[in-house]
Amino acid sequence: MALVLRAKFRRWLRGGDDGIAAKVRRKNQINDIIWKSLPSIRLSLLVAGYAWMLAIPLPNLGRNTYIDENALQPGQVNTYWNWPHVFRADRYLESLEQLRDQNSTNAEWAGYIKHEFRDLGIHVSTQSYHFTNASGEYNGTNVYAVLSSPRASGAEAMLISASRVSLNGNLNLRGIATVLSLAGYLKEYSLWSKDLVFVISDGYLEGMQAFITSYHGADEPNLDADPLTLSSGVIWTALNIDYPGHSFSHLGVFFEGLNGRLPNQDLINSFRLVSTYTGGVPVLLYDHRDPREVPHLESQLSIIPTWLPDVVKKQDAVREYGFRAKNILKHVGYQARGQTNGVHGLLHRFRIDAITLFAVPSSGPHGFHALGRVVESTLRTMNNLLEHLHASFFFYLLVKPGTFLKIGTYLPSVILVSVSMMFTGLGEWTDARWYEDLSKPKATDKSVAASGGIILLERPRPVLQALLIMLATHLAGVALFYIRTSGFAGLHPETTSLTLCALLALPPLFALIVRSSPSERSAPIASILKAANLCLASTVISVTSVLNFSLAAVLAVLLGVPLSYSSYKSALPAKIGRYAIYVGLGLGWLFCEKEVQRAIWNWEILGVWFAPFVCVVYTPLVLQAGIVSLLPS
Amino acid sequence: MANALGMYRTVKRLGIPDSNIILMLADDAACNSRNKFPGCVYPAAARDLDLYGDNIEVDYRGYEVTVENFIRVLTGRMDSSVPRSKRLLSDDRSNVFVYMTGHGGNEFLKFQDNEEISAFDIADAFEQMWQKKRYNEIFFMIDTCQANTMYSKFYSPNILATGSSKLDENSYSYENDMDLGISVIDRFTHYVLRFMESVNKTSQATMQDLFDMYDPDKFASHAGVRSDLFNRPIDQTLITDFFGGVSQAEVLAPEEEFYYSSTPEGGHQQESESFTHVDSATTSGAVKSNNDEIHGYSDLLSVVQDLQREPPKRDTTGLFRTWVSSGLMFALVAWVSMRK
């Protein structure tokens, strides 16, 4: 039996009489099969992609974090930070509060802090800076001190910083007090292999931006800052201490940096270990507490919809899912916009792995004592480093403290969507090549693909026009960006938004009066435009996914379905309706004023690419889809 | 780190001079600025005994600790300019003691985290030593994970080998110093050293006694012994044959490594040096005079003044040459474009 089968199979392979012809036939058959099943393939890919995204927070997905760099040895040391140092911190706090109450000037703050550092015998200096952008000016004075460690060459450094304004808007007095007291305490050690650089930066972000850019000699267009008079070595790691409240219950870790750059995961993990085991302080992602810990707040913390029946809501798996989902959503919110929350994010672009320790304000139980010990032990851990943190530990998705997803487990979701878009585009492109010939086939110039008896003729494709349309839309995007970031727009945001919306939305309507292509002989522009649009979008998504996963995911959600199913074969009202939707999708953001403001500020002061990206890449892509839906078939 | 230094101290205590010890240490634990107790390395968290002491000679340290150097030390294939303190000066009467510790695995031992030495390498090196008559007997001791696999490939005669753990076993650290933040010494070495403390130059303790001391429960691993290549009965082999007197030994470890030998000649050489000092000489209490005027910066100044006189000259010939060549280049182009 088997023998017969094998013989049959072999004959099928060899194709009986004429081998080559049979091979070609078989190839065509396979092509036909693939071609026929293409729509279902792309659909299934799309569905699979979105399903994967939804599956990311599942409790049984993800693995426990571990320390990859053996040298770190987190939490292996005794800490000697103790009440005397806490008292000193309290004394600093008192005088800082005086400064606050007399609402002193930047210079007075700087003067006081400088004096205190000098009293400790640490070389200290100040740097005043001056930012100007469309929306206004920012002045301030940083204080920075370099404790050059004994016995060491001073070629490496660690940075401990506290910004004067906390990330929740209050003054970060306790943070500053902690740093001052720590400086005095750490000076008694002689075991630092790296210099310690203490920075009390003015303002919230801009102070540290001024300091770190002039430390690395990077030139900022709209920054005017004093040169630094003290220098130290290469900064490897940094801790930013943010302690706005009176006391705290948890330590939250903020880690997203500018343009979606993440610090090495080892830093976060070792901090988590130290904080949990040395300091005895539980760790949170951001300031997001687990609803299950605080039942009375559950209603406002949890994102599980309330209309669900309790049977579902009380399921632990469901609550776990909700908890993780909210963490991820926060992460996506920060990373996709490329913004940072906390000073640490400004350091990443200089290859400094940095995180912010945020003392989540609450009525206890912890204070200076716990924080000091955690920071001391974390610094000892960072001090153990012999090399840059280099294990490829920069691509991860923290779903909750101590649990993360490897890149292999979350990236495919986005890639699947982009692949499906790519297939759609290719299908559209090949479609446009053939048209059904209803007349009798003529003898000349036709190549025939025998597919189900229908005779398909080849036809030219108007590539150039399509490409020109795309180019035009992207140029429009550039214009949009420059106008929106101009000084005028800063003054009258609403009017600008309206006019811009109109300017961008109306011209494509002329596409309506384009007469449909004279004959079947040449493919409709719309199909080519759609194909190109989809290929470009898919490329953008897949390329972005390695740089900034959250952004790619958002793009995949926003662009995936609308672009794949943009259609030009519909009646006029439908066309208009579709177009309106696309306009809303592409330009709606113009009207969320606060978001736009923040994005522009981030671009001008910190150089975050989110705003230009939206204007020059995202909006044009959507508009192209809109134009597709306007164009005649 | 403490493992190797402990051995070093032991063999030194049993009377083998530094000149016959070759110590290889890959990291500078003692004076690393991360060390809370500078210049000290303690074998226990109690920190009662400082292994580094104030008298130690490290022959290979830092990046010098490589597989290549280790093999060269064993086989004696050295560049002529390598000083004798970095050589293993042994002959067919020398007993060599080799001790290695560090991160290991099945039949390999890591050096500096970036290269490995395999059991075959060491076995071949020993064979070379045997053929070049560089040892009489070797006692090989190793303390790593899966240590016993390292001596499984030996095939040269007169080698006695022992290891801390067998295949698929880790050898665990004895205790952890919470001030240094590292684990200080491994169990196997810790107990071997403790045993050695009971040995002195005249001790009659034999290898058998040492091996009898092995205890899987204390080691948390099964230490192994290989004596089939060894042609003497173990219970008549004195520890001091390897660890003391005129014998010779060697100790090594990749993370921190150290190796030690003593040859009769080596010994005498040292002696003779220390005696040539006494010698008659005549007195001349010439007091130094202040008046020789060689000031580094004075002739620097002259350079400076020269510089100020004429600005740095450009090499005109080079410029001339370039002019000529570019001229000729253009001539060529012109000529070619003239031609039809």
Place this chain on the structure above:
Amino acid sequence: MDFGLVYPALVASRLFLAFAPLPDALRHDHQLSSPLTSYPRLQEGIYLFQHGIDPYSGGMFRHSPLLLSLFSTVLPLNDVTSKLLWTTCDAISVWSLVQIWRTRQRLSSTSRDGLIAAIYLLNPYLLLPSLALSTSTIENTLLLLSIMFASQGRSSRSLLALAFLVQLSLPALVFVIPISLLLLTEPVSKLVSPSIPNISLNSVLAKLAKFGSYTVILTLLSTLACGNWAWVEQTWGSTVTLPDLTPNPGLWWYFFTEMFDHFRPFFLLVFSVHLLIYVLPVCLKFQHDILYATYILTGIAALFKPYPTLADPGLFLSLISLFPETYQYLRYPIVTTLLHLHSALLLPLFHHLWLSQGTGNANFFYASTLVFGMANGAALLDAIWSGLRVAIGTLPPGYEIVQK
């Protein structure tokens, strides 16, 4: 599109771009200029030379002594002159490209001229290196000039241009044979109806001898310029021994970064020879249309040369505008385009991730260079296929073409 209008417009806009404010990082970008073509290194060499230090005694300067003597004497290199010079080079290249097209069509002017010019000048692969003042632009210009003169049958000029090119970059040796063959044949398209031309070996040898003599003269000039032979090892030698492992879009650098020391010489030999293997087969297969062979060889050189920049594949991609007859027989143009799109985005991105941002490691950029290699390989293969496929023309219904 009228060439008379398009050409000046394009050149003007190119000039405008040259003087537009551009980030300084452009000139240091590893994709746009290799150690052999980088503008800052050229400046450094000239600076050293003018301060009486032999630039070839160090490892920094690897440009030809001809450039050295030219820029240190006749046209002193400063920002303005160099921008002007590079723009002129582009203008010349475009002009000669159009000339090649016209001679190929045996027409004084065609409707495609403008398009061809645009395809060359607006090609980002060519535009960016030229804005970065990479000397690979000059190499492209010399090659195009040489091809143009060759197709016009002016042997001395074309061979001289080629000799200059070889002085600048050794891998250009692959063009010696096709150019000398091109001088002996017609540049008109014979792809559709191949007919074997009869070329006497002696005439080829004559051309080669001529080329040889020019090369010798220029070599002597170089030696005269810098007074010793050190330059040979620094310029030509570096393309063979690869002393500088700065990343580039090519396939060599990472291979020889990771190579074991004792295999290095062997693989250097293999890679260098491999580049030459293709010359004869390609010339034989396309002897009916040597211009096409030359075109294929530009693709091969761009793919396999030791220190490529984006300008090399760029030239290959732009040259395709000379052969419209092959378009309809390209098998997978869209795939090639997408590959190029991806790699064009990935190369700078991964370069940034590895060297500036530090989150990615070298393998990222290496992977993107592999993608780039695939893209170029796909383009090359498709070009060869369509170039051969043209000869058969359209098929009767029910038939398909395969290779046996």
Place this chain on the structure above:
Amino acid sequence: MRWRLAIITYIALWLTSALAAYEEFHELLTFRPLSDGKLAARFTFTTSLNGTHPRDPSNLADEDQSQHYTVFPLALGQVLREYAVTELHLNLNAGKWDYDHWGYPDEPGVGTGAELWAWMGESATRSVDERWKGLRNALSGQFCASLGSLDDQRTTSPELTFRPEGSLPSSGGAHRLRHGTLPSEHVCTENLTPFLKLLPCKSLSGIASLLNPHRLFDTDWHGLSVHVRYLENEGIEVRLSFQSVFDPVRYTGGRRAWSLQSVFDRVIDRSCPVARSSEIRVAIPKEENNAQITPDFHNSDGEHAIFDVLNASKPLDVAMNWVNESAFDYNTVLSGVPLTHISVRRTLKGSSQSRGRLAVSITNNMPITIQTSYLESMPWLLQFYLHTLQVHSNGVSRDDLVSIVSCIPSVPHARPTLFQAILTLPPKSTLDISMDVIKPFLRYTEHPPDAQRGWDLPPAVLVPLLPANATVLTDHPELSLSEHKMDGFGYPIRSPRRMYTPVLLVDLATPDFSMPYNVIIMSCTLIALIFGMVFNLLTRKFTLVRVSSEP
């Protein structure tokens, strides 16, 4: 046990010293309280071999006549003879010398890491480079340091900055300088042990007995150095010195009072019998009058309180105390003016691994124009773009202030850059020099085990010079450069005041060290694929086949 041994050595040494007389051994320990509460201590052990000459390199071929030393270190002597070294300087330092607050060091060579330089006469039989290699290895064996890796990639001859400190014998050929630095080298007990073995009294008696590694290696800065020089019509002199900066404030928690016991954890019980002179000198702070030194010192030269260890009462524990100072007040000193003529800061800007910018800013603290020589001897790990050299004085571009004396560009995998220039510093102003640098890409075999740390780059060396007609200095005697530093025996240490900048750390791009096989496989696969397909197309011929089934 211990004292018996001591007595035996005492007698032996007494005998030998009685016999040996044309060799002299002097030992000196100087203390200098520093402005920021720290304490600089410096041990100097000088052995001079009078009436001898360094070996003439021209007769290196024939057998060397046997040498007989009593107190002169034999091991070192043998090395010097074998390689015919005229002058030799070896420094092994750890820490960063803070010129602004500590002033000039007593021993000028304070660059972090190991530094070795030697003047050797040329010889037909064995070339200077050959002997330099031998010397490196010999010393690395002698002092347990990895000086062997000071190979050609790190050796230069900056003759402008490193002048001979002694005299060069007129006999023999011209003399050549070889200089190399190893910034990542560290100092530890294993270096001190052989160092002590070179001393006639080892560490048993005399001030050498104070050299307690556990304390010395805990200091903020410490370094040991060996200097050999030949003085015309005197002889060969070997100076071993150990220099360290203690921080009494850190030990005592606030006060800067110190004593031998507190800093060394030892006192002097016995003096070294063979020493001609054995002194402890404590610099007396000028402005502060509340400083008191115990016990009463024997004599003083105004600046220093001098203790003669040979006939002081044992055990000797010198102590210094500031009466009614409960805690040291930093606030006054840290705001004070720098103690050196110029202050130097060198940084490497930029965070990319492909290029950066080297910035040196030099401040002239003097009211007069100063000239300094500036030396960069940089391994090829950092390559200079000299054409981007920019010079700004107080923000104004002043290219005329820098005159390049010599520049030898680097060769990858082979030779370092040598860049020497003379800078002119206008009075009370800051000179900013900066130039672009590019970071090369190394073969994966060239990276060290801890490749991701980066490479330490050697310090730049500056030598401040005054124009000969520096009369302006009358009102700044303490800052005068033409004043000779006197060491213990009233003759000048003939060394210019070299200033070493801190070392830099450059991180070079690293390949993936686990990849070689994968890379070879993947690259070759791609190339082979394209190769195969190209030749497939070129060699096979086209044929038509009928595929459609219907006729």
